[in-house]
Amino acid sequence: MSKAEMIIGTDLTKESALAIEAGLKWAENLGCHGVVMHVHQTDVTATMAAISPEYEEKMEELIESIHFELLKKLELQLKPFVKKNDDVESTVVFGDRARSFIRRASSKNCKMIVFGWNKDLSKDSFWLASTIDRTVRASFVPILVIKNEKALAPQRVLIPFILNQGFIDSFSWIETVGNIFTPNFQFVHYVNSKKGFLSSEMTLENLAEIYPEKAYLLNKFYQFIERCRMHGSQVDISIKDSSQMGVKEAFEQDVSFYDPDLILINTHGLGGLERLYMSSFTEWVIKGLPCSVFVTKTKKAQW
Numbered sequence: 001m002s003k004a005e006m007i008i009g010t011d012l013t014k015e016s017a018l019a020i021e022a023g024l025k026w027a028e029n030l031g032c033h034g035v036v037m038h039v040h041q042t043d044v045t046a047t048m049a050a051i052s053p054e055y056e057e058k059m060e061e062l063i064e065s066i067h068f069e070l071l072k073k074l075e076l077q078l079k080p081f082v083k084k085n086d087d088v089e090s091t092v093v094f095g096d097r098a099r100s101f102i103r104r105a106s107s108k109n110c111k112m113i114v115f116g117w118n119k120d121l122s123k124d125s126f127w128l129a130s131t132i133d134r135t136v137r138a139s140f141v142p143i144l145v146i147k148n149e150k151a152l153a154p155q156r157v158l159i160p161f162i163l164n165q166g167f168i169d170s171f172s173w174i175e176t177v178g179n180i181f182t183p184n185f186q187f188v189h190y191v192n193s194k195k196g197f198l199s200s201e202m203t204l205e206n207l208a209e210i211y212p213e214k215a216y217l218l219n220k221f222y223q224f225i226e227r228c229r230m231h232g233s234q235v236d237i238s239i240k241d242s243s244q245m246g247v248k249e250a251f252e253q254d255v256s257f258y259d260p261d262l263i264l265i266n267t268h269g270l271g272g273l274e275r276l277y278m279s280s281f282t283e284w285v286i287k288g289l290p291c292s293v294f295v296t297k298t299k300k301a302q303w
Contacts, residue, residue: 003087004111006032007104009039009097009131011118012073019116019146021081022292024088025153026144029180032111034088037104038074039097040066067092098134110141117147117292133283136267136295142173143295151292154261157183158291160190160251160281161266163207163214163221170266170296171224175231177264177294184234186258190242190250204237248284255289264294 008023010016020036027034070092082088093100101113115132136143144151157177161167177183191210204225208218228235242250255263267282286293 002109003031003033004109005035005105006030006112006114007101007110008034008036008114009101010036010074010077010116012038012070012077013116013118015118016116017077017080018149019114020078022146022149022152023114023144024081024086026112026114026180027087030111030176032087034086035104035108036074036078036088036090037101038070038090038092039100040070040092040094041097063094067094097131098138101131101135102138105139105141112142112144113139114144114146117145132286136282136286140297142297145286145293145295147290147292150261154181154292155183156258156260157185157262157264158255158258158260159185159187159264160285161187163189163211163217165217166266168217168220170264171220173294173296174264175224175227177262178228178231178233182232183261185228185236186260187235187237188240188251188254189238190240190247192241192243203239206239248281251285252289255291260291262294263289263291264296266296 006023006027008020008027010020023036024034026032071090074090074092078088078090093104104110105113113135115135117132132143132145154177157174159174174185178185189207204218204221208215211218225235225237238254240250240254245253263285265282265285282295286295
C-alpha cells in the first residue's frame with residue numbers, strides 16, 4: 001500500500017516557504033509522502049475552448065512554457081528544505097486553487113493539507129472567497145495553517161471544545177499530535193454563567209451536572225485525558241465564564257494568556273447557512289488570531 005500524502009500548498013511567497021518547512025517536518029513525523037503543490041489560478045480549459053483550432057497549438061506551447069517556469073520557481077523554493085533522498089514531490093497545476101487542492105486530496109490517500117498564512121489576507125474583506133476558507137469548508141481531511149515557526153514543534157496546544165461527537169472524533173488527531181511532540185494540552189470550555197451553571201471553581205467533573213445527557217461523551221473524554229497523560233503530555237482543563245464578553249472575546253483573552261504554539265479546533269465543514277452560523281468561530285480563529293491553527297473535520301463537506 002502506498003504512503004499517505006501530505007499536501008503542502010504554496011503560492012511561491014516567503015510566507016508559504018515556512019509552510020513548506022513545517023509541512024515537510026510534519027510529513028516526516030507522520031511517515032507521509034510530501035506533495036508540495038502550486039496552483040496557477042486560471043481556467044485553462046475555458047481559455048482553450050474559446051480559441052480557434054489554428055491557435056490551439058500555440059496556446060498549448062504557452063501553457064507548457066508557463067508550467068515549466070513555475071515548476072522551476074517551485075523547485076528553487078523547495079531547495080533549502082529537501083535533501084536528496086527525501087520522500088517529496090513538487091507539482092504545478094492550473095485551475096481554481098481550492099478545488100485543485102480538494103481534488104488532489106480526494107483522489108489520493110491524503111492525510112492533511114498544509115497552508116502558509118499570508119498576513120495580507122487579514123486585510124481582505126472578501127474573506128469567504130479565500131483559498132484557505134474554501135478549502136477548510138470543503139475538505140474532508142484536516143487543514144494545518146502555519147503562521148509562525150512555533151508550529152514546527154508545538155509545545156503548547158490550546159483546544160477550545162464543545163462537548164459533542166465532533167470533539168470526540170478529533171481525539172485521534174489530538175493523540176497523534178501528542179505522540180509526535182509531547183506538548184502541554186490546554187482544553188477550554190465556555191459556559192454562560194447567567195444560566196446559573198458556573199461556580200467560582202469549575203472542574204471537568206462539574207460538566208456532568210451541566211450536561212447530564214452527555215455522560216457517555218464525558219466518559220470518553222475522561223479516558224482520553226488519561227491516555228494523553230500516560231504518553232507524557234500534560235493536560236489541563238479550564239471551564240470559563242463567557243457571559244460578560246462572549247465566547248470570541250473570552251477565547252482571545254485565553255490565547256493571550258496561554259500563548260499557545262498551536263490552536264487545535266474541530267469544524268463541521270458545512271456549506272450554506274449551516275456553515276455561516278456553525279463554522280464562523282473557526283473562520284474567525286483562522287483569520288483573527290496570531291497562532292497557527294490545526295482544523296480537524298467532523299465529516300466530508302460538499303461543494
